[in-house]
Amino acid sequence: MSIMATVILLGTLDTKGVEYDYLRQRVQQLGCEVILIDAGIKGSPQVQPDIPHEQVAQAAGIDVAQLAARGDRGAAVAAMARGATQVVLELFKQGRVHGIFGLGGSGGSAIVSQVMRALPIGVPKLVVSTMAAGDTRPYVGAVDITMMYSVVDIAGINRISERILTNAAAGISGMAHAYESFKAASSGKPLIGATMFGVTTPCVDEARKYLEKRGYEVLVFHATGTGGQSMETLAKDGFLAGVLDTTTTELADELVGGVLSAGPHRLEAAGAKGIPQVVSLGALDMVNFGPMDSVPEKFKQRNLYKHNETVTLMRTTVEENAELGRILAHKLNQASGPVVVFIPLRGVSMIDVEGGPFYDPQADQALIENLTTNLNQKIEIHKLDMDINDPRFARAMASRLDEYVQTQLKQPGHATSAS
Numbered sequence: 566m567s568i569m570a571t572v573i574l575l576g577t578l579d580t581k582g583v584e585y586d587y588l589r590q591r592v593q594q595l596g597c598e599v600i601l602i603d604a605g606i607k608g609s610p611q612v613q614p615d616i617p618h619e620q621v622a623q624a625a626g627i628d629v630a631q632l633a634a635r636g637d638r639g640a641a642v643a644a645m646a647r648g649a650t651q652v653v654l655e656l657f658k659q660g661r662v663h664g665i666f667g668l669g670g671s672g673g674s675a676i677v678s679q680v681m682r683a684l685p686i687g688v689p690k691l692v693v694s695t696m697a698a699g700d701t702r703p704y705v706g707a708v709d710i711t712m713m714y715s716v717v718d719i720a721g722i723n724r725i726s727e728r729i730l731t732n733a734a735a736g737i738s739g740m741a742h743a744y745e746s747f748k749a750a751s752s753g754k755p756l757i758g759a760t761m762f763g764v765t766t767p768c769v770d771e772a773r774k775y776l777e778k779r780g781y782e783v784l785v786f787h788a789t790g791t792g793g794q795s796m797e798t799l800a801k802d803g804f805l806a807g808v809l810d811t812t813t814t815e816l817a818d819e820l821v822g823g824v825l826s827a828g829p830h831r832l833e834a835a836g837a838k839g840i841p842q843v844v845s846l847g848a849l850d851m852v853n854f855g856p857m858d859s860v861p862e863k864f865k866q867r868n869l870y871k872h873n874e875t876v877t878l879m880r881t882t883v884e885e886n887a888e889l890g891r892i893l894a895h896k897l898n899q900a901s902g903p904v905v906v907f908i909p910l911r912g913v914s915m916i917d918v919e920g921g922p923f924y925d926p927q928a929d930q931a932l933i934e935n936l937t938t939n940l941n942q943k944i945e946i947h948k949l950d951m952d953i954n955d956p957r958f959a960r961a962m963a964s965r966l967d968e969y970v971q972t973q974l975k976q977p978g979h980a981t982s983a984s
Contacts, residue, residue: 569596569597569598569745570596570597570598570663570664570738570741570742570744570745570746571597571598571599571600571661571662571663571664571741571745572592572597572598572599572600572663572664572665572666572737572738572741573600573602573653573656573662573664573665573666574588574589574592574599574600574601574602574666574667575602575604575649575653575665575666575667575676575677575680576602576603576604576605576667576668576669576673576676576677577603577604577605577606577607577669577672577673577676578601578603578604578605578610578611578612578614578618579603579605579606579607579608579609579610579611579618580605580607580611581605581611581668581669581673581719582610582611582612583611583612583721583722584668584719584721584722584726584730585601585612585668586611586612587722587727587730588666588668588730588733588734589601589612591730591731591734591735591738592666592734592737592738595734595735595738595739596738596742597663597664597738597741597742599615600615600616600656600661601614601615601616602614602615602616602621602649602652602653603616603617603618603621604618604621604645604646604648604649604676604677605618605645606618606622606629606632606633606641606645607633616652618645620652621645621648621649621652622644622645622648623648624647624648624649624651624652625644625645625647625648625651627644627648632644632645638672642672642675642676645676646675646676646679646680649676649677649679649680650679650680650683653665653680653683653684654683654684657684657688662684662688663688663689663741663742663744663745664688664689664690664691664737664738664740664741664744665677665680665681665684665688665689665690665691665737666691666692666693666733666734666737667680667681667691667692667693668692668693668694668715668719668730668733669692669694669695669719670694670695670696670718670719671695671696673694673719674692674694674695674696674704675703675704677692678692678704678705678706678710681708681710682706682707682708682710684708685802686708686709686798686799686802686804687709687744688744689711689737689740689741689743689744690708690709690710690711691710691711691712691713691733691736691737691740692704692710692711692712692713693712693713693714693715693719693729693730693733694712694713694714694715695714695715695718695719696712697712697713697714697715698714702791706791706794707791707794707795707797707798708795708798711736713729713732713733713736715729716729754780754781754782755780755781755782755806755807755970755974756781756782756783756784756799756804756805756806757776757781757782757783757784757805757806757807757808757809757966757970758784758786758796758799758800758805758807758808758809758810758835759772759773759783759784759785759786759808759809759810759811760785760786760788760792760793760796760809760810760811760812760813760847761785761786761787761788761811761812761847762787762788762812762814762847762848762914763872763915764847764848764851764914764915764916764917765811765812765847765848765914765915765953765954766954767915767954767956767959768811768847768953768954768955768958768959768962769785769809769811769812769959770959771956771959771960771963772809772811772959772960772962772963773785773963775959775960775963775964775967776809776963776966776967779963779967781806781807781967781970783809784796784799784805788812788813788814788815788825788827788847788848789815789825790815790818790824790825790826790827790828791827792815792827793815793827793831794827794828794831796808796834797827797830797831797833797834797835798834800834800835800838800840801834801837801838803838805835805840806840806841806970806973806974807840807841807842807843807966807969807970807973808835808840808841808842808843808844808966809842809843809962809963809966810832810835810842810843810844810845811844811845811847811953811962812845812847812848813831813832813844813845813846813847813848813849813893814847814848814849814851814853815827815831816831816832816849816889816892816893817848817849817851817852817881817885817889818852818853819831820885820888820889820892821852821879821881821885822852822861823852823853823854823879824853824854824855825853832844832893832896832897833896833899835900835902836896836897836899836900836901836902836904837899837900837901838901838902839900839901839902840902841902841903841904841966841969841970841973842900842902842903842904842905842966843905843906843907843962843963843965843966843969844893844897844904844905844906844907845906845907845908845909845913845953845962846893846908846909846913846932846933846936846953847913847914847953848913848914849881849886849889849913849932850880850881850912850913850914850916850917850923850925850928850929851870851878851879851880851881851914851916851923852878852879852881853876853877853878853879854876854877854878854879855875855876855877856874856875856876856877857869857871857877859877860877860879864879867879867880867882868880868922868923870916870922870923878916878923880922880923880925880928881928882928883925883927883928883931884931885928886928886929886931886932886935887931887932887934887935888935889932889935889936890931890932890933890934890935890936890937890938890939891935891936891939893936894935894936894937894938894939894940895939897940897941897944898939898940898941898944902973903969903973904944904945905944905945905946905947905962905965905966905969906936906940906944906945906946906947907947907949907958907961907962907965908933908936908937908946908947908948908949909949909951909952909953909955909958910929910933910948910949910950910951911950911951911952911955912924912929912952912953913929913932913952913953914953915954917929917952918952933948945965947961947965949961
């Protein structure tokens with residue numbers, strides 16, 4: 566028998582209680598159970614929650630009265646977000662989260678989105694926010710959060726907010742019902758995560774075709790910062806059977822200060838999870854910026870390449886490549902699962918080949934030497950005398966990953982998909 570879909574409404578009920586009460590009624594009318602959680606600290610809630618703010622603060626190891634007395638709004642938001650995350654994750658473990666909803670300005674959106682980012686991909690997540698018309702990356706991160714612009718400030722129920730919130734209630738209710746009754750239409754093929762950039766596309770396309778013929782479903786992530794983060798999240802959540810990390814370019818942006826960094830923890834999730842990974846050096850010859858006039862003044866004399874009107878690439882130096890090699894080795898040495906490194910000796914991108922604008926054998930050699938010197942001896946290394954987009958290079962990587970994944974899939978009790 567199917568259980569009722571349950572929607573978590575999470576917010577600061579000392580300031581947004583009227584709006585949350587309106588939402589609770591709408592969601593309940595649409596056939597969902599509601600668990601209303603109070604993450605406010607200023608005073609008494611305007612509407613009675615199912616889980617009070619005292620319980621949320623306690624989950625963060627702090628007393629709500631003491632938190633309010635400090636008068637530090639930033640610390641309060643951070644603490645209540647931590648506590649709410651613990652509360653919601655416990656509800657999820659109990660099978661009582663089929664969707665989560667929140668609304669607010671910057672503070673309310675920060676609390677609810679932090680909680681949402683802790684939930685697995687696939688759990689419906691909706692935020693109505695005054696911040697949705699701006700830069701949403703700090704809120705959405707690398708997961709499937711939907712943000713709806715509130716149009717007017719969230720300050721009571723009026724002719725505009727009533728319509729916006731009614732639509733939002735219908736949205737989260739529909740998603741929660743769909744999540745609760747979901748049955749996968751796919752064949753259950755093992756999932757492979759692969760990273761790609763425009764300058765490594767031929768390689769990944771060839772590898773993807775090979776792996777698909779071998780019975781895998783290949784998820785390709787554009788290595789634009791959020792792409793790498795999304796793949797890391799899927800690996801952490803147990804969705805992936807293997808990782809073909811062809812394009813590790815986001816590490817260069819993180820090191821040098823480009824615009825497509827995936828953060829300091831890129832290239833760590835698969836290793837921590839023990840997932841087989843085949844890794845290469847795709848596009849480590851470049852750091853990414855926006856239009857040419859957006860390149861920082863300190864880089865104006867570097868080797869710059871206009872990829873298109875909105876993207877400018879900068880060639881990484883010998884020193885930067887040496888450090889990238891050490892960073893790669895350090896991260897891969899921590900892996901608990903199988904790791905294989907494939908090194909293309911004739912270029913790590915489409916424009917790093919002989920005659921190309923980023924051709925620099927000395928820089929590539931610094932990368933390769935510092936990587937191989939610092940890697941654990943247990944890590945398998947393949948140096949191939951071809952560039953990264955050679956079809957033979959792509960097939961060699963895909964074949965080795967297939968071998969490792971098949972070995973792991975045959976182990977008793979092995980699982981590759983998240984709940």
